[in-house]
Amino acid sequence: DKIRGAANGDGRTVFSFEFFPPKTEEGVENLFDRMDRMVAHNPSFCDITWGAGGSTADLTLDISNRMQNMKVMYPVYIDLLNSDIDLESALPDRWIVLNEVICVETMMHLTCTNMPVEKIDHALDTIKSNGIQNVLALRGDPPHGQDKFVQVAGGFACALDLVQHIRAKYGDYFGITVAGYPEAHPDMIQDGIATEEAYNSDLTYLKRKVDAGADLIITQLFYDTDIFLKFVNDCRQIGITCPIVPGIMPINNYKGFLRMTGFCKTKIPDKITNALEPIKDNEEAVRAYGIHLGTEMCKKILANGINTLHLYTLNMEKSALAIIMNLGLIEESKVLRSLPWRRPTNVFRV
Numbered sequence: 056d057k058i059r060g061a062a063n064g065d066g067r068t069v070f071s072f073e074f075f076p077p078k079t080e081e082g083v084e085n086l087f088d089r090m091d092r093m094v095a096h097n098p099s100f101c102d103i104t105w106g107a108g109g110s111t112a113d114l115t116l117d118i119s120n121r122m123q124n125m126k127v128m129y130p131v132y133i134d135l136l137n138s139d140i141d142l143e144s145a146l147p148d149r150w151i152v153l154n155e156v157i158c159v160e161t162m163m164h165l166t167c168t169n170m171p172v173e174k175i176d177h178a179l180d181t182i183k184s185n186g187i188q189n190v191l192a193l194r195g196d197p198p199h200g201q202d203k204f205v206q207v208a209g210g211f212a213c214a215l216d217l218v219q220h221i222r223a224k225y226g227d228y229f230g231i232t233v234a235g236y237p238e239a240h241p242d243m244i245q246d247g248i249a250t251e252e253a254y255n256s257d258l259t260y261l262k263r264k265v266d267a268g269a270d271l272i273i274t275q276l277f278y279d280t281d282i283f284l285k286f287v288n289d290c291r292q293i294g295i296t297c298p299i300v301p302g303i304m305p306i307n308n309y310k311g312f313l314r315m316t317g318f319c320k321t322k323i324p325d326k327i328t329n330a331l332e333p334i335k336d337n338e339e340a341v342r343a344y345g346i347h348l349g350t351e352m353c354k355k356i357l358a359n360g361i362n363t364l365h366l367y368t369l370n371m372e373k374s375a376l377a378i379i380m381n382l383g384l385i386e387e388s389k390v391l392r393s394l395p396w397r398r399p400t401n402v403f404r405v
């Protein structure tokens with residue numbers, strides 16, 4: 056299905072997880088194990104990135120297809136003490152797990168970098184034949200070693216072109232998501248700030264992507280929730296009506312945080328810098344702070360009437376799950392139980 060409905064929400068808060076293609080085969084298998092466990096918590100969708108410069112094209116396609124068609128063993132925990140089933144004595148503890156098979160709604164990222172239209176169509180045809188109906192249409196960053204995005208011969212210059220192409224060629228088959236930038240796209244930011252003119256031009260361009268057929272916006276990461284809320288308001292003011300999903304990146308380690316925020320030119324509020332500075336060499340403490348901060352950011356976003364959250368997991372499960380658990384969106388017992396969970400060996404069927 057297309058994810059628009061789920062992300063649009065029906066009063067229910069929904070969440071989703073982003074992953075990236077690992078470098079090794081072993082990494083891919085580990086990722087699928089992790090996805091198994093994370094998907095058991097019922098995200099509205101999962102997405103997989105397209106490597107910079109098209110570097111992971113084949114792998115992203117493979118992972119997308121496998122993800123969409125993976126049958127996840129969904130551990131359903133039944134509290135025997137509160138059920139009629141008298142199997143307690145036969146089981147190691149009061150919980151049993153039933154296998155319920157669920158499928159994962161998958162969204163594949165697709166960028167224009169180094170992609171002539173034939174390659175774009177090959178990617179879209181491949182996922183279509185595997186039943187995937189969701190694409191995150193992006194321009195992409197310049198390939199390694201280049202400063203500026205260069206349109207490849209026979210390819211597209213920007214995400215708007217790609218959205219137009221997908222709608223023209225594939226009609227309504229795909230749900231299309233596009234990227235939004237609460238602090239303006241990094242190209243628009245000079246000396247840490249985008250001028251009002253640059254910010255507004257970015258917004259107008261975002262509206263063109265939506266008018267061309269995008270159904271959903273996922274934002275770039277941010278750490279100042281007020282900036283995100285202002286962005287949503289500004290989008291609404293210029294007539295963007297589709298859901299705008301905040302991209303939340305839990306802080307997992309200090310160096311990674313500095314690298315990502317530096318690359319994206321993200322503003323870091325003083326209170327975050329001050330909190331991190333004394334603990335920056337203590338990974339555990341940084342991760343715990345990241346979970347606390349992510350939870351507080353999400354609480355504020357939810358309190359402002361936005362009921363969808365998108366977690367940049369960086370292929371790690373603990374922080375993302377801890378945040379949604381803190382928000383009460385999944386049960387603690389399931390997290391505790393499912394973290395060490397592998398493809399079931401200790402599953403009891405009734």
Ligand code: FAD
Binds near residue numbers: 191196240256276
């Ligand atoms: P576009 O929407 O085309 O625009 C980029 C900027 O250029 C715009 O914000 C606008 O200011 C300007 N611009 C472009 N065309 C016009 C125009 N005609 N008129 C006026 N202004 C214009 N990168 C990857 O390589 N792989 C991924 O999987 C990936 N996933 C991402 C997911 C999300 C949610 C986000 C936010 C980013 C992701 N990126 C990814 C990064 C993204 O590719 C870069 O930020 C890239 O530089 C811009 O892509 P875009 O689709 O936003 O570009």
